[in-house]
Amino acid sequence: MTTMNGAQLADDLNPGVRAVLEERYGHLLPGMADTVIDMAYERFYARPGLDLKSRYIATIAALSAMGAQTAPQLRINIQAGLKVGLNEMEIAEVIWQMALYGGLPAAINALNTLRSINDE
Structure with a gap:
């Protein structure tokens, strides 16, 4: 699983997380879901090491x-x-x-x- 990109990893571990974030917070903070996926999964969980x-x-x-x-x-x-x-x-x-x-x-x-x- 560590060879996946952040979006794939997020969907594998927390199916639908992007949609949930968008539904809950997208009207207040457009782009928040993408930021969370990019930061948490791409830049942290998918890192080597x-x-x-x-x-x-x-x-x-x-x-x-x-x-x-x-x-x-x-x-x-x-x-x-x-x-x-x-x-x-x-x-x-x-x-x-x-x-x-x-x-x-x-x-x-x-x-x-x-x-x-x-x-x-």
Whole structure:
């Protein structure tokens, strides 16, 4: 998957993400969807140097430490992490490691996000 361009990677990991962004925010910020796809996927996730599993471990860790305000982004990135080969236990351990840096409430909220994905 790392040989894909950003748009292909975005569609593979989060099908329809461009359309969702356009529908939600396009009337307020024309071109925002293209910017997000270009920045997040093309310039970050599709870069060489780290595999996608490692990139999603880092992303999940950061979003977990930031706390509950990132729950929607955490959900999307946990789902993508599962798609690139992370398993539930690995994700739970990444989240738990962030309890040391973001606090127990942030980790518990992140674990609840993980559980809600598994419950679906």
